[in-house]
Amino acid sequence: MEHKEISKAVIQRLPRYYRYLEDLMDQGIERISSGDLSRRMHLTASQIRQDLNNFGGFGQQGYGYNVFNLHEEIAKILKIDQVHSMIIVGAGHLGLALSNYTNFRKRGFDIKGVFDNNPKVIGQEAGGVKVSPMSEMKDIVEKNHIRLAALCIPKDAAVKIVDDLISYGVRGFWNFAHVDLEVPEHVVVENVHLSESLMRLSYRVFEEQ
Amino acid sequence: MEHKEISKAVIQRLPRYYRYLEDLMDQGIERISSGDLSRRMHLTASQIRQDLNNFGGFGQQGYGYNVFNLHEEIAKILKIDQVHSMIIVGAGHLGLALSNYTNFRKRGFDIKGVFDNNPKVIGQEAGGVKVSPMSEMKDIVEKNHIRLAALCIPKDAAVKIVDDLISYGVRGFWNFAHVDLEVPEHVVVENVHLSESLMRLSYRVFEEQ
DNA sequence: TAGATTGTTAATCGATTAACAATC
DNA sequence: TAGATTGTTAATCGATTAACAATC
Structure with a gap:
């Protein structure tokens, strides 16, 4: 299974990541690094990488994260990819x-x-x-x-x-x-x-x- | 001053204590121990005592806390004793x-x-x-x-x-x-x-x- | 290839829990 | 006084941050 008991603090932050990714998509931004995102969200790049890696390696070394893809993955995690x-x-x-x-x-x-x-x-x-x-x-x-x-x-x-x-x-x-x-x-x-x-x-x- | 930088987690819990004390007052309960309150709130007695002691010693050994008094003290802390x-x-x-x-x-x-x-x-x-x-x-x-x-x-x-x-x-x-x-x-x-x-x-x- | 940035391990920090002496 | 329960220090646990090897 994909879960190893995710902490409450991580779940608390997930919808916020989701919202920022939505905003990035609206701005037409296609890729984002944990460093760049951390500056926008006022948290550390380490934390973002740790949080996301609870669910899988969504990023790519040297590139960062694909905004659309990550947005979709978080929707799946939160089960809001379904009605x-x-x-x-x-x-x-x-x-x-x-x-x-x-x-x-x-x-x-x-x-x-x-x-x-x-x-x-x-x-x-x-x-x-x-x-x-x-x-x-x-x-x-x-x-x-x-x-x-x-x-x-x-x-x-x-x-x-x-x-x-x-x-x-x-x-x-x-x-x-x-x-x-x-x-x-x-x-x-x-x-x-x-x-x-x-x-x-x-x-x-x-x-x- | 009374504050030595209170953590977010403590502030998060304060209004909940306040609500439970209100309920206790409605039930006519005049005193409560951290142990008793911890069972009602589903948290540890230690945590309650630690939380409250950030702001002062509101309890009394061998007795516990006076419900009305503690309710009033938390109102003061939260600044809701004023309009x-x-x-x-x-x-x-x-x-x-x-x-x-x-x-x-x-x-x-x-x-x-x-x-x-x-x-x-x-x-x-x-x-x-x-x-x-x-x-x-x-x-x-x-x-x-x-x-x-x-x-x-x-x-x-x-x-x-x-x-x-x-x-x-x-x-x-x-x-x-x-x-x-x-x-x-x-x-x-x-x-x-x-x-x-x-x-x-x-x-x-x-x-x- | 060289540069960038991830995934992940290790170190640090902070919050929670346990323990107990103080004391009502 | 004896019992109960606090206030507070010490131990534990968990979450955040730092560091860096792996790799695109």
């Missing part, structure tokens, strides 16, 4: 914002449903998807073999719904609720805790004063 | 979602303005604040001595506006645009790159398959 169906649970402002965000579709994340219990929002359109009642969630998740769910609901609701979603087949949660979800080992949670991010900003801006 | 004025640049779905998010106000982040150039949204209400044209930004930032700005605009617009905002007095950016902002040393950027987070989820869910 993933997902649902959004909660059609509040944040859920609707995610649903309307076209970039996700561009990256191969196909939103198959947005769910809410509030009659006021059910039937409303959000980025090409109609908001459905929660009662239809099981059916849609199972019929479409959906593995990813974004949770844009309050923390109590999130904790309550997780086990159901897992039993329907969900294997990864994109969690925007302010709570740490307890899930079995084969299920993954990626947290986006916005208030915590804002607190870190506060610390960093005001710590010296 | 911070901020603005939101961009009144798209995401900007409006942030503006409507009442938790930020609860934490002492006071949204003084939401700005956009789109005539369709100007004048619209978002979480108690009216959307204003960008032309009014300078005035509002300077009059209110605003130091924090959330950037919910496309990457090109974000890159363009940063220097202006710094010249008005902004010292911290909460950046939702898919770009790394180049800022002087006295200015801080906290990134929330949602697509990158979603890619990491994709990797972690599908890597083995």
Whole structure:
């Protein structure tokens, strides 16, 4: 197998490499050395080479890396070379914002449903998807073999719904609720805790004063 | 001074401690030991004690930590024991979602303005604040001595506006645009790159398959 | 070929964990 | 006082950086 247990720090950086490679392609740049890329990204050339070599030797001595090729390889590593169906649970402002965000579709994340219990929002359109009642969630998740769910609901609701979603087949949660979800080992949670991010900003801006 | 250069990893964890302490207070728990907290948070007691001791000895041998007191101390460390004025640049779905998010106000982040150039949204209400044209930004930032700005605009617009905002007095950016902002040393950027987070989820869910 | 740059091993640095004396 | 638990030093672990032989 290609993996020998990749560290969290490396995975954290991969999407950023991917973004820089995209920018390079937009600029029509066809090849890049680890040294050149390191200067643009403000990290060391060593780190870039170490990171990439976790997955294979994508470069060539004396030449560097082919931008298009490396971009494609990272897409494969991140499994975004394939389409993933997902649902959004909660059609509040944040859920609707995610649903309307076209970039996700561009990256191969196909939103198959947005769910809410509030009659006021059910039937409303959000980025090409109609908001459905929660009662239809099981059916849609199972019929479409959906593995990813974004949770844009309050923390109590999130904790309550997780086990159901897992039993329907969900294997990864994109969690925007302010709570740490307890899930079995084969299920993954990626947290986006916005208030915590804002607190870190506060610390960093005001710590010296 | 109280600081001896705190590591990023520690700052990353502080808001999470804060959240757990809040939950403990809600549950009416008055004291907690590092061991007990470590089991709840799935980390080691050593790490908790090391982290907290960067800022002072908040505990007591044989007793543990007073929940209310520690909660208050962390608020002070994070500088969220005071009110911070901020603005939101961009009144798209995401900007409006942030503006409507009442938790930020609860934490002492006071949204003084939401700005956009789109005539369709100007004048619209978002979480108690009216959307204003960008032309009014300078005035509002300077009059209110605003130091924090959330950037919910496309990457090109974000890159363009940063220097202006710094010249008005902004010292911290909460950046939702898919770009790394180049800022002087006295200015801080906290990134929330949602697509990158979603890619990491994709990797972690599908890597083995 | 000579120059450039990778892939990879070794050295360094920093963060986490363990251990325990201090002390409430 | 005895038991519990901190604060803090030392040991371990892991991640980053440096160095350089391999090679395009």
